[in-house]
Amino acid sequence: MARHDDPGGAETIWLNARLATLASSANGLGTVDNGALAARSGRIVFVGPEEEVPAAWRARARIVDCVGRWITPGLIDCHTHLVYGGDRAREFEMRLAGATYEEIARSGGGILSTVRATREASEEALLGAALRRLDALVAEGVTTIEVKSGYGLEEGTERKSLRVARRLAENRPVAVRATLLAAHALPPEFAGDRAAYVEAVAEQMIPALAAEGLVDAVDAFCERIAFTPAEVARVFDAARGLGLPVKLHADQLSNGGGAALAAKFGALSADHLEYTDDAGVVAMAGAGVGAVLLPGAYYVLRERQAPPVALLRKHGVPIAVATDSNPGTSPLTSLLLALNMAATLFGLTVDECLAGATRNAAKALGVGGETGTLEVGKWADLAIWDIERPAELVYRLGFNPLHARVWRGQ
Ligand code: DI6
Numbered sequence: 001m002a003r004h005d006d007p008g009g010a011e012t013i014w015l016n017a018r019l020a021t022l023a024s025s026a027n028g029l030g031t032v033d034n035g036a037l038a039a040r041s042g043r044i045v046f047v048g049p050e051e052e053v054p055a056a057w058r059a060r061a062r063i064v065d066c067v068g069r070w071i072t073p074g075l076i077d078c079h080t081h082l083v084y085g086g087d088r089a090r091e092f093e094m095r096l097a098g099a100t101y102e103e104i105a106r107s108g109g110g111i112l113s114t115v116r117a118t119r120e121a122s123e124e125a126l127l128g129a130a131l132r133r134l135d136a137l138v139a140e141g142v143t144t145i146e147v148k149s150g151y152g153l154e155e156g157t158e159r160k161s162l163r164v165a166r167r168l169a170e171n172r173p174v175a176v177r178a179t180l181l182a183a184h185a186l187p188p189e190f191a192g193d194r195a196a197y198v199e200a201v202a203e204q205m206i207p208a209l210a211a212e213g214l215v216d217a218v219d220a221f222c223e224r225i226a227f228t229p230a231e232v233a234r235v236f237d238a239a240r241g242l243g244l245p246v247k248l249h250a251d252q253l254s255n256g257g258g259a260a261l262a263a264k265f266g267a268l269s270a271d272h273l274e275y276t277d278d279a280g281v282v283a284m285a286g287a288g289v290g291a292v293l294l295p296g297a298y299y300v301l302r303e304r305q306a307p308p309v310a311l312l313r314k315h316g317v318p319i320a321v322a323t324d325s326n327p328g329t330s331p332l333t334s335l336l337l338a339l340n341m342a343a344t345l346f347g348l349t350v351d352e353c354l355a356g357a358t359r360n361a362a363k364a365l366g367v368g369g370e371t372g373t374l375e376v377g378k379w380a381d382l383a384i385w386d387i388e389r390p391a392e393l394v395y396r397l398g399f400n401p402l403h404a405r406v407w408r409g410q
């Protein structure tokens with residue numbers, strides 16, 4: 001178990017805790033029954049059995065008695081579209097009346113209706129709406145979140161959305177990874193000229209927004225109703241040329257070869273994957289691409305084909321779970337509910353769900369060296385839970401057992 005004989009000691013020590021470290025070297029959740037965790041300067045400096053905490057540290061640190069509560073890594077929601085204008089409640093009613101998601105999208109609703117609302121909204125209005133959604137996630141112990149643009153589809157609104165993503169981190173104690181998803185849908189101005197939009201994304205938007213420091217990764221939606229593999233490849237070439245990592249909405253509604261495409265570009269993750277086949281999973285495994293499962297969208301769209309969990313396990317692909325929080329297919333702001341859905345609808349185990357919202361989610365964002373497990377050297381991002389056993393985090397619906405959240409040791 002990780003110990004640390006650092007003479008610098010600790011600022012805060014959490015004692016009398018049960019730990020689920022999620023360390024990859026450990027089995028299962030990496031549990032420690034009579035555990036303690038210590039932090040200094042926002043980093044974990046000790047994690048392990050309580051009796052191994054250096055006595056000299058205890059004398060000087062702030063002590064928090066956890067009274068037997070469980071500590072997990074702070075949760076990570078590694079796939080959200082949190083910044084958008086308006087809502088799609090009317091479309092929800094249309095789908096209840098029988099319209100399909102693809103029909104609504106093809107008739108100018110869907111993503112494009114949110115694009116109109118997002119273009120019209122002020123930056124302040126977008127920030128205010130996104131903060132309300134973020135607060136729901138933070139209240140469940142989320143300490144890192146990914147936020148995609150993709151409801152602007154022109155440079156100004158993509159910039160506005162990414163700026164809001166950055167400002168979320170200034171307004172709340174949470175780490176935000178901002179992802180440019182300009183290749184989310186074809187904007188109406190380019191309806192007759194797909195190639196010109198793809199060129200504008202690759203040649204103008206990615207370089208300009210990256211130069212402004214607004215882009216941590218580039219994403220695309222590879223689908224019949226969105227972009228072809230060749231179009232995505234053009235976008236990814238531009239991103240990789242600037243040294244930006246990529247990720248992909250892959251094989252959500254049909255098998256379009258998205259998983260293999262993500263593998264070809266060494267993507268951080270391929271997300272959704274309902275229709276991914278064996279060859280796609282093998283390609284992901286070979287290229288070290290993580291899987292991000294999004295059961296909220298599967299549930300809302302009443303999909304019938306679950307992602308190939310058995311294949312992902314067989315080939316050792318790390319599985320993450322996220323909310324996909326977005327106004328159309330996953331108006332979900334509970335990562336705990338996403339975990340329950342991943343277990344109930346996709347058959348993930350409790351251990352897989354918890355790894356999926358911590359260690360593997362960090363990997364899917366390229367921040368696995370910094371957060372996602374309780375290990376010495378990582379950020380002291382913690383969730384402290386009023387539960388008797390970790391399965392409670394997955395099994396309940398609509399109940400939040402968070403006792404406290406710690407971000408960077410605070
Ligand atoms: N896949 C999704 O499920 C969302 N985006 C995507 O690429 C849907 C976004 C929306 O309908 O607004």
Ligand code: FE
Nearest residue numbers: 079081249324
């Ligand atoms: Fe998405």
